[in-house]
Amino acid sequence: MTPLGRIALIGNSLPRRCGIATFTTDLQRAIANSRPNLVASIVAMTDHGQAYVYPDSVALQIRDDSIESYRRAAALLNAGRFDVACLQHEFGIFGGEAGSHILELLSRLSMPVVTTLHTVLSEPTPAQRAIMDRIVDMSSKIVVMASKGRELLCSVYRVPGEKIEIIAHGIPDFPFVEPDAAKARLGFSGRSVILTFGLLSPSKGIEIMIDAMPSILKQCPEAVYVVLGATHPNLVRDQGEAYRESLMKRVRQLGVEDHVVFLDQFVDQATLLEFISMCDIYVTPYLNEAQMTSGTLAYSFGLGKAVVSTPYWHARELLEDGRGALVAFNDAPETGRTIAELLTDKPRRQAMREQAYAASRPMTWERTAERYMATFANGRQSHWLNAVARDPMAADASQIPVAPAMQTDHFLSMCDDTGLLQHAVHSVPDRLHGYCVDDNARALLLACALNEPGEQPLTDVLTGRFAAFVQHAWNPDTGRFRNFMGYDRTWLEEKGSEDSHGRTLWALGQCARRDASGARRRWAAALFTEALPIAKSFDSPRASAFTLLGLDAYCAAIPDDRRARDLRRVLADRLMLCLESVETPEWIWFEEGLAYDNARLPEALIVTGLATRNRGYIDAGLKSLRWLMTQQTSPMGHFRPVGTAGFGEQRRPPHAFDQQPVEATATIAACLTALRAEDNAQWKAEAINVFAWFLGSNDLSVALVDTETGSCRDGLHPDRANENRGGESVVCYLLGLAEIRQLARVSVNLTDPVALCAVGA
Structure with missing residues (x-):
């Protein structure tokens, strides 16, 4: 966003x-x-x-x-x-x-x-x-x-x-100072000052503090109680100044008029801070336990004052562990005794002040604003998710909130002059583990996706780096792509896995069809042709699926390549055979277990069926995808991708954790491919629901992405998000986002600049 x-x-x-x-x-x-x-x-x-x-x-x-x-x-x-x-x-x-x-x-x-x-x-x-x-x-x-x-x-x-x-009540960022200078400026030199400020009303318990003054004066004859604040306007409107006058009468009856000062003022912040600075003790003798918030308490606490308070809810939390002193409600003797003890025990009072000031530093208005801004951002994400939950198939795009903007800051920070780095420590690129062709092939896919109308394409230089990495990964001696490269640009293997080869073919096929550069499209088609034959020997269903996705794009760009068309049929039939040999009424899948990038298998069959007009491929893809969605949907209705803890288990329900972005991205693409195959708005709803996983609609209600930088956490653990934000994760998020934004563009009135960012229409 x-x-x-x-x-x-x-x-x-x-x-x-x-x-x-x-x-x-x-x-x-x-x-x-x-x-x-x-x-x-x-x-x-x-x-x-x-x-x-x-x-x-x-x-x-x-x-x-x-x-x-x-x-x-x-x-x-x-x-x-x-x-x-x-x-x-x-x-x-x-x-x-x-x-x-x-x-x-x-x-x-x-x-x-x-x-x-x-x-x-x-x-x-x-x-x-x-x-x-x-x-x-x-x-x-x-x-x-x-x-x-x-x-x-x-x-x-x-x-x-x-x-x-x-979010704690904010406080001014005011230095920790001794009260003497402010006392001199305000005319209270040589006095022990007790302060209450705020609008006067009967709930504030001022009477209790007045009643406590005689006992305080026995131990501290120089003490003065300053009551700073105008009478509450509502009280003035209904009763005039009768309440203030009753307090002053009480002072006179107790004979403490030389030790209680009423200042009938509603002061600005600078004046208020001056008064707080000069007090030795701040007191809030409120009468109502259900006081959830007290700005006067927060301000005095934040200036490092020794606070004596009744145990209303806010005070009980703020002053616990010795950060202040609590006295019983409506108890003048205890109030007086506690204040007198603090006034006569400077080391204890000073320790309380220092503890309060140190504890209040996260409460400054600057920090409070940061917390509110983060909450606003999360609230905007929640608003998006709630709108999807209310009506993910809404026909009126104007009623759906905006999708996140395509922010590539973090992605760009993960790239150098070699290509896309694999890993990060939090959001900092980790050079220790170098690069892999898997991630750079995904980056090339992203570069192609960002060539769509409405997106900001990557620079030609950056796209060229990903292409150069793929070219350098090609090992003509083995007919395979290498995968892992150290940060020193040394290859760590002669050939990578079947899956990494298939994924690279997929990226080359897309590049041959969708790259902005004609020269790079020709390069991609030539390397695709050279690297394709080995795919016929693949045993991995995923490698076959990735290759089919590449063939779908390549054959659209080079429709006369009969060898490519023939191999597409061979690989699609191979996936069909996998499904037929494993499938049961309860287990409608291509393998005995679920692993990673699962949705790419049905997606590959559906795109191949659409391109070749083979209804059998389409039906098999839709059937297996529907079953997969039942395995990846929580009882609460949110997306729950297959967790890595269950990889390798046979015919068992998937484990919930660890959840990874690659599953969400694959599932979004598969659902939108299914939408092309059958005009069923439920597939649109599923895609939006899966994308919501990134934004916090997941088992922990934790956003995986920072929409302002485009970074994406590496996964969801049972108790927390993985704070590392590596190359695979950021590319997967941005690829999923590109699909959702493209869905919006084809679903709304393209002449409406506001609706262009709407989602779910």
């Missing part, structure tokens, strides 16, 4: 006064700064009766009580061709019962939705549960900021674990 270019964040925005507005604004800035030329825009929710002067980062606003406003926003987002919409969800900021109006927007979006849940209720009302279920269903990914959120989503809402990402 093309790199992400346009992101829309739906939520509150500054200057609206609330935590969601601050979070959305900070996240937008971090995402916008994460990539050059990336556009990150906010769709701001405006509460009824209010008006805000929004910054330029706000592309449009929605009146929370206007259904039409939600619908209009969806239309504008679709027209703006945003790649991903990121919803910031909190009950209370959207109109309708339980915030149901947001569904009007989500249901109309054409792009994938990634939803950040700022609250996950353990006991939702029926209306809240219904809304949450719909939002989860319409989201490609769900983001929560604590493990408890994931736990509740899985247990209460039955959300699949692979759909959930945990």
Whole structure:
């Protein structure tokens, strides 16, 4: 897929006064700064009766009580061709019962939705549960900021674990500093400062902290409790400043008015960081355990402050293992005792600060933006897979999301002036194992595939290198192609396997037919003719199948070569004999066991039958391919290629692992060949379903490919993906991708530049 270019964040925005507005604004800035030329825009929710002067980062606003406003926003987002919409969800900021109006927007979006849940209720009302279920269903990914959120989503809402990402609340990247300088600037020199900041409301537990002050002052007479923050706008609208006044009255009754300071301000980030810098202890005495996220907690923790908190969900996770201190809910004596102990024990307080600061480094907004961008990319892949799952045979191409773009960066990094290297260590080419003709023949096949309309062809120089490798691999003394070459360009054998010879013939046949260079087409035809006769003696069914695929292309390019036509019939009959001698009602295959590149055998029979108008070849190929698909489809319906652990076993169901890209690529090609043979849209659906294996529709729900570089992992183990990304894997992915993109081009209106990248039509 093309790199992400346009992101829309739906939520509150500054200057609206609330935590969601601050979070959305900070996240937008971090995402916008994460990539050059990336556009990150906010769709701001405006509460009824209010008006805000929004910054330029706000592309449009929605009146929370206007259904039409939600619908209009969806239309504008679709027209703006945003790649991903990121919803910031909190009950209370959207109109309708339980915030149901947001569904009007989500249901109309054409792009994938990634939803950040700022609250996950353990006991939702029926209306809240219904809304949450719909939002989860319409989201490609769900983001929560604590493990408890994931736990509740899985247990209460039955959300699949692979759909959930945990991304910590972002924090400014601020240095670890001592508080004295900031205290001096703010007028608190010589005081032990306890701080709470945020919008004032009864759920924050400020009363508990005020009640704890007398016991704190007994041990720390110079202590001061600073309460920084305006009263919550909703509270002001309903009650005015009655709540703040009640807190101040409580302070006076306890006689601590010289030690409690209320600053009725909604401050900008720079001012806020200055206040956090000057405090010795930050306290969050919240009263509700079900507090899933606290931005104030995250910020103070991220600045390396000693934090005392009640054990609401977010605090319990963030402050565990000594990174902070937890006190019981609604317990002023314990709160006072814990704070006093920390204020009088500087070594302990300093150790807590250092531990918190070190633990918070992965939470900086820069790192948070990286996590979100990765989640957006995965969400876009999931959106593609979900669309395929809903209707893989859809007739309307405009309703199918775009296929990945053809990115060849990693492929090119695996090539040098000799050819395509075999292996990689992670994504770094590994020169130790040199080259092989198998991979360079596949690379020549890819070069031919990229000559199709709509693709960017490889350079003539690079295609020439693959051709030169194949030419150099030819050993006229043995009549065979060598296979393995060391990095020092020394051949490690006089001849390769039958399979590598057959695969090289296949590449030469395609080159003779589809190469952009007339001179190279003539070279390929001549070498194909010279290397073909030995194929008559092959024992390997795969070698015969590869050769038949090469003959299909060669005979189309050189139709008068009677010797080639005769050998094509001989090899096809040989495959037919293999099938007839092994087949039973339960085992419809050419061999006693399943191995690698299995689908190439039925594909070879089908293409040969189509070219020669031999219905027997076609029927045998279709029959064996249908049986193979039953062996390669999991109970959940996703593609499960034959695993290498089962190679060599006879008449046994295939092992699930290790799964390799070569099987997926072969199966895509075979299914699309079957589609040519019979007009059955199920073959199209099968091909798309197999391609989805690369993108994460597999046993581990793990993407094998990086669509931004075109790299592909070498396989799928029982517990993880193989992180090495070698030559065979990248070429197999790109060959499969080329087939899927070609399927799209012949299935849609070719005059529509947008539909050209649609898949599944």
